[in-house]
Each structure stands twice: as structure tokens, then as C-alpha cells.
Amino acid sequence: MKVTQGAFSFLPDLTDEQIFKQVQYCIDNGWAVNIEFTDDPHPRNTYWDMWGHPMFDVEDAAGVLYELNECRKVYGERYIKLSAFDASHGWESVKLSFIVNRPKSEPGFTVERQEVGGRNIRYTTRSYAADRPEGSRYS
Amino acid sequence: MTEQTGDDSLDDTQTLPTEIDLREEFVSSGVADVLRELDEELIGLAPVKKRIRETAALLLVEKARKRFGLAHEAPTLHMSFTGNPGTGKTTVALKMADLLYRLGYVRTGQLITVTRDDLVGQYIGHTAPKTKEILKKAMGGVLFIDEAYYLYRPENERDYGQEAIEILLQVMENQREDLVVILAGYADRMDRFFESNPGFRSRIAHHIDFPDYKDDELLAIAEVMLKQQSYKFSPEARKTFAEYVVKRRAQPHFANARSIRNALDRARFRQANRLFDSVEGPVGPEDLTTIEDVDIRASRIFEIAEEKDRAEQEQ
Numbered sequence: 001m002k003v004t005q006g007a008f009s010f011l012p013d014l015t016d017e018q019i020f021k022q023v024q025y026c027i028d029n030g031w032a033v034n035i036e037f038t039d040d041p042h043p044r045n046t047y048w049d050m051w052g053h054p055m056f057d058v059e060d061a062a063g064v065l066y067e068l069n070e071c072r073k074v075y076g077e078r079y080i081k082l083s084a085f086d087a088s089h090g091w092e093s094v095k096l097s098f099i100v101n102r103p104k105s106e107p108g109f110t111v112e113r114q115e116v117g118g119r120n121i122r123y124t125t126r127s128y129a130a131d132r133p134e135g136s137r138y139s
Numbered sequence: 140m141t142e143q144t145g146d147d148s149l150d151d152t153q154t155l156p157t158e159i160d161l162r163e164e165f166v167s168s169g170v171a172d173v174l175r176e177l178d179e180e181l182i183g184l185a186p187v188k189k190r191i192r193e194t195a196a197l198l199l200v201e202k203a204r205k206r207f208g209l210a211h212e213a214p215t216l217h218m219s220f221t222g223n224p225g226t227g228k229t230t231v232a233l234k235m236a237d238l239l240y241r242l243g244y245v246r247t248g249q250l251i252t253v254t255r256d257d258l259v260g261q262y263i264g265h266t267a268p269k270t271k272e273i274l275k276k277a278m279g280g281v282l283f284i285d286e287a288y289y290l291y292r293p294e295n296e297r298d299y300g301q302e303a304i305e306i307l308l309q310v311m312e313n314q315r316e317d318l319v320v321i322l323a324g325y326a327d328r329m330d331r332f333f334e335s336n337p338g339f340r341s342r343i344a345h346h347i348d349f350p351d352y353k354d355d356e357l358l359a360i361a362e363v364m365l366k367q368q369s370y371k372f373s374p375e376a377r378k379t380f381a382e383y384v385v386k387r388r389a390q391p392h393f394a395n396a397r398s399i400r401n402a403l404d405r406a407r408f409r410q411a412n413r414l415f416d417s418v419e420g421p422v423g424p425e426d427l428t429t430i431e432d433v434d435i436r437a438s439r440i441f442e443i444a445e446e447k448d449r450a451e452q453e454q
């Protein structure tokens with residue numbers, strides 16, 4: 001099951017050329033682009049690991065793609081997303097984020113129903129991938 | 140920037156043109172302007188200008204070939220500028236960045252100037268991130284590495300410079316469309332640098348040698364510099380300065396145009412002092428802008444030269 005998070009996630013995966021254009025758009029707007037990766041696809045997992053520093057002083061998208069490819073070499077079997085941070089006063093938050101790399105197979109999620117008192121049911125979403133420890137989830 | 144992307148996107152959809160007017164392309168791309176500026180602003184440097192003109196022609200033709208859909212490979216644009224200090228390497232690099240930008244070979248016209256300090260770290264593991272940081276910053280434009288031979292220090296085999304060189308070479312090879320690298324430095328030391336790093340020599344297509352300026356060229360440069368700052372030589376001062384140039388060249392640490400600039404700075408300093416000390420009553424713009432014979436004659440260079448003459452006569 002394809003994980004859909006962030007912008008463009010219902011579209012086919014972006015090509016490098018498309019990523020380049022999106023990144024250039026972010027840079028032209030003065031946003032700093034970050035690279036983040038994880039192998040826990042749960043939608044509530046908001047704390048992804050960062051690859052290097054936020055790229056505040058890169059003028060051209062080629063610099064970001066260079067780092068992205070470096071990240072893919074190491075974590076090619078994990079989810080990688082780019083987020084664009086707007087540092088201007090009053091915003092100071094992420095303006096755009098999209099997934100640029102995903103594992104070859106995404107096993108999807110299971111729903112667990114826990115029957116509790118008064119015939120109530122509590123639902124839990126759990127990724128099959130998260131059964132195994134971090135680092136060996138997709139290999 | 141927008142112009143360039145506009146051109147590219149047209150290429151994809153448009154049917155191939157039947158002919159291209161190179162002359163028209165030459166003017167409309169702004170290359171003609173850059174070359175004209177180069178001619179007007181830089182004195183001397185005839186071989187350099189010739190090489191740049193040739194390079195521009197090559198790139199223009201490559202671009203035209205691309206428009207026709209003829210086989211083309213992204214040309215290697217990395218360059219090395221060799222020459223003595225003060226021969227205009229940095230100035231020409233700036234023009235080169237502009238030229239490549241107008242021709243659409245780099246996406247931004249930026250020139251990032253770095254030296255060993257900016258690329259090489261101080262401890263293990265510090266160099267790679269530092270070098271990559273600079274490379275990322277320079278991507279889409281031109282990276283100018285001044286005194287590049289300092290990157291390689293053969294006397295210390297554990298020097299971190301080697302690490303920076305490896306990363307640099309890798310990017311120069313794999314991302315030729317994203318980054319143009321210009322290495323600069325003194326001719327003899329650059330030669331030794333290339334000998335010990337054959338990877339660099341083969342990745343650099345254009346070697347441009349900057350000759351020393353001739354005496355009359357230096358005098359012309361001095362006059363241009365003065366003019367930019369609204370100063371001028373009095374006729375005698377001009378003659379004295381011509382003498383000065385000859386004598387300064389004989390001294391050690393002669394740095395071509397840079398020495399001239401320093402000499403002029405000192406002359407302005409003396410002129411200000413002279414005006415302050417000697418002039419009584421009001422001064423006009425004529426006095427304020429004119430560098431006199433005495434302002435230059437007071438230079439230490441003349442004394443040194445005289446002493447030398449005297450010493451030779453006594454022997």
C-alpha cells in the first residue's frame with residue numbers, strides 16, 4: 001500500500017527532474033529545504049531523522065539533489081521526504097513537504113480492534129513493517 | 140533565469156529550426172556585450188581575451204547544434220587560470236561566470252570564491268561536510284578556487300586536503316551540468332599541482348595563461364584606476380609614474396596591477412598630506428583631483444633604486 005503523506009502523494013512518484021523544479025520553486029521563495037528520512041511509515045510518526053543540516057544558503061536545486069542522492073545511497077530503502085521551511089517572521093514553519101523516495105515494497109497497515117468495557121471498540125493502526133526492528137524493516 | 144528556462148521549454152515542443160543566425164544569436168544572448176566589456180575594461184591580456192573569445196564561439200556553436208538536435212555532449216567547462224599575482228584572474232573569472240550564464244551553461248551567474256581554508260577542515264571528519272557545503276552553495280554557478288595548489292600538501296601525507304580533492308573531482312566529473320570549477324594560481328606551482336593530481340588535469344578542458352602586464356599597460360591601468368576614483372596624473376606625474384613602474388618591477392614581491400593599486404593608494408595619501416600641509420587658502424577641484432610629481436617621487440622605490448645605483452658605482 002502506497003503511503004500518502006505530504007504534497008503530491010496521490011500522484012505517481014516524482015521524477016528527479018520534477019523534484020528539481022519543486023525544489024527550485026522552494027529556493028526561489030526563500031525557503032530552506034531539509035532532507036528527512038525514516039523507516040516507520042505510521043502517519044503519526046512526525047519525528048523523522050534529518051539528513052545533514054537545513055540548506056539555508058543553497059542557491060540552486062542541484063545542491064539539494066546532490067544531498068538527496070547522497071542520502072539515497074545510504075537510506076535508499078527508507079522513506080525520504082523534502083520539507084521546505086519558511087523562516088520569515090510570522091510563518092516560521094514548514095510550507096511544503098513531499099516524499100521523494102520510498103521502499104520498493106510497502107506492506108501496508110493492519111487495524112487492531114480492542115474490545116473494551118461497554119461493547120466499545122478501540123482501534124489501533126499498525127504498520128506491518130514496524131514488526132521488525134529499525135534498520136531491517138525493508139531489507 | 141526566467142529567460143533561460145523559457146528557451147529550454149520551447150525546445151521540447153518546437154519543431155527543429157531550419158537555420159540559426161549565429162551572428163544574431165551572438166548579439167541577442169548578450170555574449171557580445173560581455174566580450175565588449177571585457178575588451179574595454181581590461182587592458183592588455185590579449186592572449187586571455189583571445190582564448191575567451193574562442194571559448195565563447197565554441198559554446199555558442201554547441202548551443203546552436205543542440206537546437207538542431209545534433210549529437211552533443213555537455214562540454215567540459217572546468218578551467219584553470221594560471222598567472223602571476225595581480226594579472227586579473229579573479230576579474231576574468233567574474234566575466235567568465237557572466238558569459239556562461241548568458242550562454243545558458245550555468246543556471247545562476249553566481250561566482251563563489253574560495254581558498255583552501257573554506258574547503259579543508261581542521262580535524263578528521265570535518266573536511267567532507269565542509270567541502271560539500273561549499274559545493275552545494277556553488278551549484279548552478281561557478282566555483283573559483285584561488286591558489287588551488289594549497290589543497291595538496293605532499294609533505295604531509297595525512298593532510299586533509301586530499302579528501303577535499305577527492306570530493307571535488309567526483310563532483311566535477313558527475314555533475315558537469317551543475318557546476319563549473321575554475322582553479323587559479325601561479326603557473327609553476329599549478330603545474331606541480333597538476334602533475335601530482337593527474338585527475339585534475341584530465342578533467343580541465345581549458346588552461347588559460349595570464350601573462351604579466353607590460354610597463355605601458357600598467358601605466359594605462361593606473362590611469363583607469365585613477366579615473367574611477369576621480370583622480371588624474373599631472374603630466375610630470377605621469378612620466379614619473381612610468382619610471383616608477385619600471386623600478387617597482389625590479390623589486391621583489393611585484394604583483395602587477397595589485398602593486399599599482401597599492402602605489403596609487405599611497406600616492407593619494409601623500410597628495411592629501413601635501414594639500415593639508417602646504418596649501419594656503421582655498422583649494423579647487425583641480426587641486427583635489429591631481430596627483431603631482433612629488434607625490435610619486437616620495438616613494439621608497441626611488442630611494443632603493445638610487446642606493447643600488449650608488450652601490451654599483453662605488454664598486
